[in-house]
Amino acid sequence: MNILERNTNPQITSLVSFITVLFFLPLLLFATYQSVILITRAVGTPANVLVDTKAVLEPIKTDFYHAFAQGGEESEDMIGPVLSETRALNPKLIRIDHIYDYYNVVRGSGGGMSFDFSRLDAAVNTILGAGAKPLLSLSYMPASIAKGGAVINPPNDWNDWATVVAKTIEHYSGKGEKNLGGVYYEVWNEPDLGSFGSWKLSGEKNYLTLYQYAAEGAKRAANTNWFYLGGPATTGLYKNWIMALAGSGYRTDFFSWHSYLTDPKRFTTDQENFITWMLPYPWHTLKPTLITEFGFTGDKSTLYNSTYAAAYTAAVIRQMISGGPSYLFSFEIKDGPGQSNGWGLVAHQNAGKKPKPRYWVYSFIDQMVGNRLQVTGEGTWVTGFASKKDKTIRLFLVNFDRSGSHVETVPIKFTNLDPGTYTLREHFLFGTDTSSEKAIPDAVYEEKLYMSAQSIVILELTKKD
Amino acid sequence: MKKILLIVTGIIIFISIPVVVFFFGQQQEIRSKATPATTLSIQPNTISVRVGETVVCQILINTGENKVASAKVSLLFDQTKFEALSITNGTLAPRILTQGTVGSGTATITVAAQSTAKPITGQGEIAVVRLKAIGGSPTPVAVQFTSDTSVYGIGENPVNVLISNQPGLITITGGETGITSTMPSATPIPTPLPTSKADTPQSLYSQPASSSALTISVHTEATRSGIPLVQGTASPGATVTIVIYSKTPQTSVVTADTKGNWEMTPPKALSSGTYTVVVTALNPTTGTTETSSTTFSLGGGIGGLSTEEGLETATGDALPESGSTETTLVLLFAGCILVAFGAFSLTKQYV
Numbered sequence: 001m002n003i004l005e006r007n008t009n010p011q012i013t014s015l016v017s018f019i020t021v022l023f024f025l026p027l028l029l030f031a032t033y034q035s036v037i038l039i040t041r042a043v044g045t046p047a048n049v050l051v052d053t054k055a056v057l058e059p060i061k062t063d064f065y066h067a068f069a070q071g072g073e074e075s076e077d078m079i080g081p082v083l084s085e086t087r088a089l090n091p092k093l094i095r096i097d098h099i100y101d102y103y104n105v106v107r108g109s110g111g112g113m114s115f116d117f118s119r120l121d122a123a124v125n126t127i128l129g130a131g132a133k134p135l136l137s138l139s140y141m142p143a144s145i146a147k148g149g150a151v152i153n154p155p156n157d158w159n160d161w162a163t164v165v166a167k168t169i170e171h172y173s174g175k176g177e178k179n180l181g182g183v184y185y186e187v188w189n190e191p192d193l194g195s196f197g198s199w200k201l202s203g204e205k206n207y208l209t210l211y212q213y214a215a216e217g218a219k220r221a222a223n224t225n226w227f228y229l230g231g232p233a234t235t236g237l238y239k240n241w242i243m244a245l246a247g248s249g250y251r252t253d254f255f256s257w258h259s260y261l262t263d264p265k266r267f268t269t270d271q272e273n274f275i276t277w278m279l280p281y282p283w284h285t286l287k288p289t290l291i292t293e294f295g296f297t298g299d300k301s302t303l304y305n306s307t308y309a310a311a312y313t314a315a316v317i318r319q320m321i322s323g324g325p326s327y328l329f330s331f332e333i334k335d336g337p338g339q340s341n342g343w344g345l346v347a348h349q350n351a352g353k354k355p356k357p358r359y360w361v362y363s364f365i366d367q368m369v370g371n372r373l374q375v376t377g378e379g380t381w382v383t384g385f386a387s388k389k390d391k392t393i394r395l396f397l398v399n400f401d402r403s404g405s406h407v408e409t410v411p412i413k414f415t416n417l418d419p420g421t422y423t424l425r426e427h428f429l430f431g432t433d434t435s436s437e438k439a440i441p442d443a444v445y446e447e448k449l450y451m452s453a454q455s456i457v458i459l460e461l462t463k464k465d
Numbered sequence: 466m467k468k469i470l471l472i473v474t475g476i477i478i479f480i481s482i483p484v485v486v487f488f489f490g491q492q493q494e495i496r497s498k499a500t501p502a503t504t505l506s507i508q509p510n511t512i513s514v515r516v517g518e519t520v521v522c523q524i525l526i527n528t529g530e531n532k533v534a535s536a537k538v539s540l541l542f543d544q545t546k547f548e549a550l551s552i553t554n555g556t557l558a559p560r561i562l563t564q565g566t567v568g569s570g571t572a573t574i575t576v577a578a579q580s581t582a583k584p585i586t587g588q589g590e591i592a593v594v595r596l597k598a599i600g601g602s603p604t605p606v607a608v609q610f611t612s613d614t615s616v617y618g619i620g621e622n623p624v625n626v627l628i629s630n631q632p633g634l635i636t637i638t639g640g641e642t643g644i645t646s647t648m649p650s651a652t653p654i655p656t657p658l659p660t661s662k663a664d665t666p667q668s669l670y671s672q673p674a675s676s677s678a679l680t681i682s683v684h685t686e687a688t689r690s691g692i693p694l695v696q697g698t699a700s701p702g703a704t705v706t707i708v709i710y711s712k713t714p715q716t717s718v719v720t721a722d723t724k725g726n727w728e729m730t731p732p733k734a735l736s737s738g739t740y741t742v743v744v745t746a747l748n749p750t751t752g753t754t755e756t757s758s759t760t761f762s763l764g765g766g767i768g769g770l771s772t773e774e775g776l777e778t779a780t781g782d783a784l785p786e787s788g789s790t791e792t793t794l795v796l797l798f799a800g801c802i803l804v805a806f807g808a809f810s811l812t813k814q815y816v
Binding site for chain 1: 519534535537550551553554560561562563564565574575577578579580581595615617618619624797800803804807808
């Protein structure tokens with residue numbers, strides 16, 4: 001017995017021990033609960049893929065995932081140094097934020113406001129040079145008009161905010177200025193996040209007020225090409241935010257949110273939820289939906305450097321290949337300086353601009369263009385879709401496992417093939433690329449394909465003349 | 466004078482009749498533009514297939530005077546007779562808002578017009594579903610629309626403009642029952658079914674309930690983890706649709722056997738509370754439907770936890786998607802035993 005025990009009443013010791021046990025009991029229960037989740041997560045359904053090559057569904061769209069976002073790790077045009085790498089991604093839309101606080105656009109306030117778009121122009125010109133259109137996140141509040149000079153605060157005068165938005169739209173969409181068509185203007189970035197102001201749907205920091213004056217600014221913008229104004233760009237899909245904006249009556253040309261979800265299938269759920277909420281507002285269901293940032297975690301992670309990120313991205317695109325959003329923005333194009341665990345598709349120029357595995361996914365999936373074919377038998381880990389274009393039938397499969405270790409030998413069967421001789425190509429992204437000839441006399445081709453963890457493959461059957 | 470009055474009266478009547486008819490017609494036209502007028506149907510509505518064969522069904526729309534933005538098509542069928550392979554959009558609905566999903570006895574998709582400037586109008590195909598016959602049936606099997614099938618019009622009030630839908634009847638030949646009959650030529654086509662407009666318990670069909678063949682009994686004593694046994698009788702071979710109204714209605718379709726018996730258990734566990742179950746039986750011979758309902762209460766369930774709670778909140782707040790109740794309970798019990806042992810040891814050591 002130690003000195004403490006010798007000098008303490010045994011009953012008190014017992015009581016303290018009992019309280020300690022009670023204190024740790026919830027921890028034990030929590031740990032048990034988490035263990036159960038881990039154990040049961042290992043249980044799932046293996047794939048048994050069946051492609052009916054005569055069951056043709058809708059055309060496959062490949063543009064929607066050629067959208068990319070660049071965060072504000074540096075207060076300058078971050079894409080410029082990796083322009084050729086970005087152009088090779090064949091981007092349709094590129095999103096940037098921090099446009100007011102990083103590029104010194106606004107000086108003064110009220111009647112003394114002046115605008116200098118030269119630095120922001122350089123970033124927008126880079127986006128145009130990459131072959132994309134810009135999505136400008138109207139963020140954050142210019143310090144010269146913000147309360148207390150803090151860029152995440154409301155302005156001293158809401159009319160100044162409307163003027164800033166009007167001038168921005170006139171500058172880029174105005175027929176007498178940059179004359180760009182189809183520019184997206186998104187009101188703020190992650191307004192619900194503390195780092196970006198912790199805006200609410202009421203009170204002094206009411207996002208709807210922020211949006212209302214942005215819409216007022218859009219209304220004031222004169223002699224412009226068609227542009228899109230939307231939001232709320234929240235950290236996730238939140239019903240109260242979406243419904244508040246939908247019901248606000250302010251100009252809303254698109255709805256946007258961010259999705260950092262570990263399970264690719266949750267993207268489908270989000271899309272279903274959004275449409276379910278919007279069905280009573282039929283005109284809203286026809287407006288573009290933009291997931292303006294997505295990834296498996298909003299935190300920095302070394303997994304973004306690995307095939308995990310590639311398989312995750314492929315699995316999400318598979319979920320969204322039918323009935324997905326108008327645009328799905330991968331976050332982000334380039335790492336910040338000194339980051340070894342950044343979100344970037346390519347490393348920072350100081351680290352050699354090397355593309356990471358995720359970078360190669362987009363062009364790989366582009367091969368799947370054509371009409372979608374009916375596929376049944378997807379599994380918990382191995383998912384995919386098939387397409388037909390001209391004489392070639394393709395099956396795309398991805399084995400994505402959140403725990404990162406699942407391997408599977410997948411039975412694959414193509415039915416209703418035209419009998420004849422085919423060239424079979426098995427092309428693994430980051431793996432082998434082999435071709436062989438197959439005689440298929442009875443309209444069916446079967447094989448078993450081993451898929452290692454986080455592997456991505458396209459099987460291609462091309463009928464020979 | 467009397468004659469003049471009579472002639473004037475006659476002329477007034479003579480003129481007023483076409484005027485009234487004309488204005489009535491105008492009113493009707495205005496009303497038809499302002500009210501729901503859209504119907505859905507399944508084509509072919511009668512067909513015969515063999516077990517193992519695939520049937521391609523078109524979901525057809527007739528918008529009447531409505532301008533349609535979007536449509537949610539949700540189909541139900543006996544999962545022991547058909548396996549849904551795929552569902553996609555049709556030529557009249559160029560956009561897919563939510564991807565087609567197929568499950569056990571269900572197929573769902575939400576499709577839409579290209580834009581508000583180009584709404585869906587007229588008649589045509591808005592979806593295509595492929596069903597594989599997996600079990601023989603002595604009677605035609607119904608493929609029907611669920612109550613949450615809906616069509617949304619632009620500038621209409623109410624926004625759901627669907628007024629009726631017509632199921633399809635498919636005869637499956639061959640299979641384990643050895644049935645080889647083809648579709649009887651005289652099989653009547655079911656009457657178009659009015660659609661439900663709300664999630665409140667109500668009949669799926671317009672036909673009044675008959676007390677003749679349809680019965681329901683709910684066995685809550687058989688409850689295991691909030692899953693009661695619902696069973697009853699209907700016409701032999703009837704397609705029986707059972708809807709249990711909870712926060713989100715649970716729907717199942719079964720086929721009554723040759724003696725008219727049917728039974729089902731809800732796909733998801735129910736929490737404690739009182740529920741209404743509505744059963745509709747489609748008689749394959751006459752094409753008529755019967756509806757009946759009853760209520761039942763569950764006291765136990767799964768600890769009062771609704772399995773559907775995540776739906777009302779943001780998606781990010783949904784319930785954990787994996788986990789096992791039994792395993793959890795076993796591990797919790799084991800944990801409690803260990804804690805008790807620990808506490809006992811401490812007591813022994815210090816008291």
